[in-house]
Ligand SMILES: Cc1ncc(C[n+]2csc(CCOP(=O)(O)OP(=O)(O)O)c2C)c(N)n1
Ligand SMILES: CC(=O)[C@@H](O)[C@H](O)COP(=O)(O)O
């Protein structure tokens with residue numbers, strides 16, 4: 001009988017003979033490689049925390065002691081040791097195990113938010129709550145990666161944690177030297193200066209233990225027990241290796257094993273090839289633009305390759321800046337670059353722009369800085385769960401004065417919108433597109449006044465306003481409606497902010513408008529059109545289809561879109577249900 005199958009929870013782990021721990025670690029690694037190779041997920045980060053997680057659950061008595069995981073993508077081993085081994089066959093699948101901590105799954109899980117650099121703030125709050133509730137003796141432990149430590153929030157939290165020597169927080173620094181790629185910036189450089197790193201924290205008044213071999217369970221347990229005994233805020237600096245124990249990951253110098261798609265465990269090679277991704281189309285076009293215009297520079301928040309900037313960085317190494325997991329700084333620094341006469345392109349996942357809204361609003365738009373934001377993973381991403389869907393940008397950004405937003409429908413229009421965006425000199429622009437393959441191009445039947453008419457079938461019964469990548473279900477719906485004798489126009493506004501007068505005029509000529517967007521329905525592009533139509537005294541009924549304003553459980557993108565009511569059938573239904581016209585308000 002193996003060791004792992006005897007572990008039903010941390011108590012079994014604490015009872016285990018230490019001589020069996022290396023075997024347990026080996027079985028956990030084998031399990032991770034086997035399972036994640038089938039489902040996809042965060043293989044590298046979790047292989048790097050096998051011994052660390054074993055030691056944490058042997059030293060601390062969760063869930064009474066709170067163990068927090070920053071970003072949470074490295075919590076698979078934690079899940080395995082807290083009774084969820086059986087769930088890994090359906091990791092990140094609809095109804096299956098989340099790829100991040102989930103309080104619905106277990107009392108051992110607290111933080112579900114996969115946005116980095118937040119764990120220390122939670123820890124600070126939890127420690128304060130312990131004090132105020134008169135509770136003592138329950139540890140607050142936060143596991144933070146070296147990448148997450150480059151986020152400003154982490155230092156805001158440390159500023160508070162270090163100020164209260166009597167309020168112990170145990171900061172477990174999981175230092176593998178990488179975010180995706182090697183972690184950038186001075187913090188990572190200092191951490192690499194073993195053992196001077198201690199001085200780095202001591203300067204803040206934090207105790208420091210380390211560096212500790214993050215794969216030596218006995219050493220880790222000793223360090224964690226020492227930290228627990230100090231009774232004050234302390235950093236335990238653990239040196240780990242991302243992808244440890246899996247040769248393809250250990251030998252690979254790229255970030256390919258941070259998040260993997262299903263792969264052949266023997267070789268580490270993906271099982272399925274993918275088509276031309278939106279990301280790669282953006283990356284290639286930016287290289288073209290970079291060759292044409294020396295004022296174009298690019299910024300990433302520790303996600304150079306995932307956002308498609310790898311090729312640009314290779315060709316123009318001096319014109320790309322990896323600022324760490326620091327989106328707020330990225331945006332304000334981009335505003336500085338713009339004020340210095342350059343045109344920055346800030347490439348982010350849409351969900352992470354939420355964090356830098358004020359910097360976009362005040363540091364960029366208020367100053368009319370020509371910064372282009374390229375938002376990848378806009379709309380439903382799916383498997384990464386509720387905090388990763390890029391569903392808020394079209395709503396949140398509607399209120400930014402002077403901001404222009406484009407939503408390309410295919411690779412060709414992504415290139416066109418990107419070129420138009422970087423040509424804007426009097427304010428910020430956004431180009432947003434979803435995760436995955438861009439698919440074949442979708443030609444327009446006609447383009448007038450900036451509007452791309454994708455299909456027109458005679459009478460102007462229904463106008464379907466197709467935003468970005470929703471063009472395919474919109475055209476599918478139009479075909480079904482036409483087959484039933486409905487006159488349909490499908491239009492792609494191309495730039496959804498500001499709402500164009502031509503689009504309002506087109507809406508005025510139809511009996512019903514249906515807008516379809518891969519973004520939150522509340523306050524999104526459809527709502528903005530409806531508002532502008534009312535302002536223009538155009539009273540054509542408008543039905544807005546979008547993602548409902550709620551957190552979406554994880555699942556495949558297609559599954560989640562279907563559940564959000566964004567299929568062709570939903571569009572047909574919305575276009576055919578009778579309109580019950582409200583009585584016109586009597587104007588006295
Ligand atoms: C605010 C934010 N920006 C970007 C990301 C994308 N992201 C996920 S994991 C990761 C790297 C994390 O590095 P580190 O904290 O060192 O953890 P490791 O993967 O090395 O264990 C990044 C940038 C994120 N989750 N949150
Ligand atoms: C945890 C995190 O934020 C990223 O690693 C994310 O999971 C990657 O998502 P993609 O797989 O869409 O690049």
Ligand SMILES: [Mg+2]
Nearest residue numbers: 145146147178
């Ligand atoms: Mg790291």
